[in-house]
Amino acid sequence: MDTTTLTKNMEAVSTQPVKVCARDVKVFYGAKRALHGVNVDVYQNEVLALIGPSGCGKSTFLRTLNRMNDTIDICRVEGKILLDGEDIYDPKLDVVQLRARVGMVFQKPNPFPKSIYDNITYGPKLHGLATRKDEFDEIVERSLKRAGLWNEVKDRLQEPGTGLSGGQQQRLCIARAVAVSPEVILMDEPCSALDPIATAHIEELIDELRESFTIAIVTHNMQQAARVSQRTAFFHLGDLVEVGNTEEIFTNPRDERTQGYITGRYG
Amino acid sequence: MSATFTVGLLLLLSLVGYVMGRSRAVTVAGGSIATLHSVPNYYGSYVALWAGLPALVLMLFWMALRGPVMDWLVLDGLSQQQIQGWAQVMLPPNDLQNLLSNIADETAALTETHRQLLLINIKNLAGGQALYVNPAVVESIQPAADHLRNLRNLSDWTLFGAVAAISGGALAFCWARISPTFRARNNVERVVTWLLILCSTIAVFTTIGIVLSLLFESIRFFTKVPLTEFLFGLHWSPQTAIRADQVGSSGSFGAIPLFTGTLLIAFIAMVVAAPVGLMSAIYLSEYAPRRVRSLVKPVLEILAGVPTVVYGFFAILTVAPFIRDLGAVFGIPISSQSALAAGVVMGVMIVPFVSSLADDVINAVPQSLRDGSLGLGATKSETIKQVVIPAALPGIVGALLLAVSRAIGETMIVVMAAGLQAYLTLNPLESVTTVTVQIKSILVGDQEFDSAKTLSVFALGLMLFIVTLVLNVVALRIVQKYREKYD
Structure with a gap:
């Protein structure tokens, strides 16, 4: 594994093995460069928060981790991203399998216009994770329980997922992502469309999910980053400015820009 | 005096109204346009609209009514001898017999078809197209044709006079109303709103008209052919006999x-x-x-x-x-x-x-x-x-x-x-x-x-x-x- 290019940003080290390793990742939209060489590691079973002002590239970076940027015609990615030591931009790699291993939860809750049950079984069906009805039932129950939604919807699994409240919809999307048993879950501002109570719900959930998954979360809310993450990465204008233990970043940032941002002077 | 002149007059008066209204607004403002309620163009448009629109509406009504009214006046002016003289030449023997037996009681003298035929003859004669008229009937209907020509002349002149009077009157009245406090903009915009409403209803009324005409003519059809035969019949052959002695076209x-x-x-x-x-x-x-x-x-x-x-x-x-x-x-x-x-x-x-x-x-x-x-x-x-x-x-x-x-x-x-x-x-x-x-x-x-x-x-x-x-x-x-x- 290519770990020789560790920068000063990379000092904070977990006892866990590295799950995702990004080296000199540059992203271009047409001629415009959105990321200028990002180096960061995500450790197994940790929550890494990506913070920074709007347009700083944190969402772009998150989307490179499961190649969601492939859907944008003009987007081009350079550098290396390793998942368990395997280059995910290797042309021989099947992007479909990658996305089964690296799930994603989006900013706006986006349940499919299908029943709650079908929303959860969508992924497992695609990947052939189950064949019999009782196996699917079990996946649905387990996933919904993990997303803390089971008790609220267990009596109406056949109703459309779009009929749930915003917070419930987002937890349904988390359950949907969990149902394919990914190794990494990427969350792109998962609470930005939710009220404070639903947000608290999801934050608790993220903390529980950490036991089984590796999580990277983009957030605009610094309190949220402080509450849910173990480590935090601060992006600014396409650069990864600083990454370290969350507590340290928030109490004792080394970079002036980080300090400016977390104390609210800009952003 | 043809209608073209009348329309030309109307346009001219509107234009004059615009110029006069605008210049009067500038005059009453006394050098500072800002004291006016609206900018001068609105005063011009105000006078122009009122000089044009009411007279235009009158013209449209006149045009729509003049035909039927004149037809009625011309036919009313025909004497029974004249009608008989025309009918003896133009009508087939059966119809002539019917006419002669009916003509005594004045009311139902001519059938609708014959009435139209008579009118067409008169109009052709009046319009200088005597070529299309059987020379044998000219003598009978010449007075009616002259009458029609006179009526047309009279109508055109009256319309011209009426339009000139209404348009000119409105122009003068509106022109006189212009003062710095007069709300010309509101007035113009209200008229424009009504014009927009009118245009948008045209589509609606056209649709209603089409549906109604389809409906009524269909009802006429269904009095001749039962609805059930039309909807459930398995044979379509619309050729009907034109003459009674025709074969093979039952329809x-x-x-x-x-x-x-x-x-x-x-x-x-x-x-x-x-x-x-x-x-x-x-x-x-x-x-x-x-x-x-x-x-x-x-x-x-x-x-x-x-x-x-x-x-x-x-x-x-x-x-x-x-x-x-x-x-x-x-x-x-x-x-x-x-x-x-x-x-x-x-x-x-x-x-x-x-x-x-x-x-x-x-x-x-x-x-x-x-x-x-x-x-x-x-x-x-x-x-x-x-x-x-x-x-x-x-x-x-x-x-x-x-x-x-x-x-x-x-x-x-x-x-x-x-x-x-x-x-x-x-x-x-x-x-x-x-x-x-x-x-x-x-x-x-x-x-x-x-x-x-x-x-x-x-x-x-x-x-x-x-x-x-x-x-x-x-x-x-x-x-x-x-x-x-x-x-």
């Missing part, structure tokens, strides 16, 4: 063969258009690179712009012979006016319609749904099949229904490529006819307007109107409901 008006023919061709068209249109929409909206899309979309739209008559001769000169020859290879006899040829070409015509509507609804499916599916490890085609199409389905159904209503109402292609004989068959290799083809073929040429044959056109039109209306309403409802879901 039967069972519209079922027309409906099945129409539906058969529309069905074949949809079999072609639905898959081709949908798949090209899916390719264009989901797979096509931007450059291909920017090339193919305009071409598809050009296809939509091809006149249907071009499709028509394409159908009859290229596709129909090809299908017939193809059938000959397999030993199947195929009519050269087969439903298949007309349907296939109509399908090609509808392809751009379907693909462009379907493209719209597929694009309206939010990107976040696609991302969600792709993020779960679905491939592009799985995403399209299981998320995008189901989400867009109501809109797609709506698009297809609109396409069906287009196929049903399409005329030119079937006129050229489908047959005229109303066979009751579901075999696409045979010749069938459609509702629109029958409407066209019945109305082409000279027709008496009170025969069942001619009136049947209105019943067919009404049926067509109802079917397409229902289809359109249902389709628009579905599309609308779908739009709301993602807004």
Whole structure:
């Protein structure tokens, strides 16, 4: 594994093995460069928060981790991203399998216009994770329980997922992502469309999910980053400015820009 | 004094009104325009509108009423001797006998048809076209023609005077009202609002008018042919006897063969258009690179712009012979006016319609749904099949229904490529006819307007109107409901 290019940003080290390793990742939209060489590691079973002002590239970076940027015609990615030591931009790699291993939860809750049950079984069906009805039932129950939604919807699994409240919809999307048993879950501002109570719900959930998954979360809310993450990465204008233990970043940032941002002077 | 002069006068007065109103506004402002309630142009427009519009309305009413009123005055002025003199030359013996026996009681002297004939003679004579009038009747109706000429002159002069008076009066009145506090802008804008309302109601009234005329003429038809025979009859042969001694033209008006023919061709068209249109929409909206899309979309739209008559001769000169020859290879006899040829070409015509509507609804499916599916490890085609199409389905159904209503109402292609004989068959290799083809073929040429044959056109039109209306309403409802879901 290519770990020789560790920068000063990379000092904070977990006892866990590295799950995702990004080296000199540059992203271009047409001629415009959105990321200028990002180096960061995500450790197994940790929550890494990506913070920074709007347009700083944190969402772009998150989307490179499961190649969601492939859907944008003009987007081009350079550098290396390793998942368990395997280059995910290797042309021989099947992007479909990658996305089964690296799930994603989006900013706006986006349940499919299908029943709650079908929303959860969508992924497992695609990947052939189950064949019999009782196996699917079990996946649905387990996933919904993990997303803390089971008790609220267990009596109406056949109703459309779009009929749930915003917070419930987002937890349904988390359950949907969990149902394919990914190794990494990427969350792109998962609470930005939710009220404070639903947000608290999801934050608790993220903390529980950490036991089984590796999580990277983009957030605009610094309190949220402080509450849910173990480590935090601060992006600014396409650069990864600083990454370290969350507590340290928030109490004792080394970079002036980080300090400016977390104390609210800009952003 | 012709009406052209009157219109010219009206325009002139409006223009003068504008200039006068504007300059008076500037004058009363006394050098500082800012003291005026509105900018000077509004004062000009105010005077111009009032100088023009009321007189224009009067003119339109006058034009509409002058014909009937003059007809009545001219006929009223004819003496019984004059009418008899005309009738002895122009009417066949039977009708003349009737007239002479009726003429005593004054009221029902002339039948409507004869009245029209008499009027046409008088008008031709009055208009200097004596060539078209039987010289033998000139003596009888010359006084009436002179009378008409005088009336026309009088009417034109009166109208000219009235328009000049109203327009000029309004001009003077409005001009005098102009003062710095006068709210010309509000006044002008109110008039403009009414003009806009008037324009928007024209479409509504036209629709109502068309529906009512279809309805009343259809009712006339149904007094001659029972509704049940029309709706459930299996034989369509609209040739009715013109003379009593004619043979073989009894006329039967069972519209079922027309409906099945129409539906058969529309069905074949949809079999072609639905898959081709949908798949090209899916390719264009989901797979096509931007450059291909920017090339193919305009071409598809050009296809939509091809006149249907071009499709028509394409159908009859290229596709129909090809299908017939193809059938000959397999030993199947195929009519050269087969439903298949007309349907296939109509399908090609509808392809751009379907693909462009379907493209719209597929694009309206939010990107976040696609991302969600792709993020779960679905491939592009799985995403399209299981998320995008189901989400867009109501809109797609709506698009297809609109396409069906287009196929049903399409005329030119079937006129050229489908047959005229109303066979009751579901075999696409045979010749069938459609509702629109029958409407066209019945109305082409000279027709008496009170025969069942001619009136049947209105019943067919009404049926067509109802079917397409229902289809359109249902389709628009579905599309609308779908739009709301993602807004």
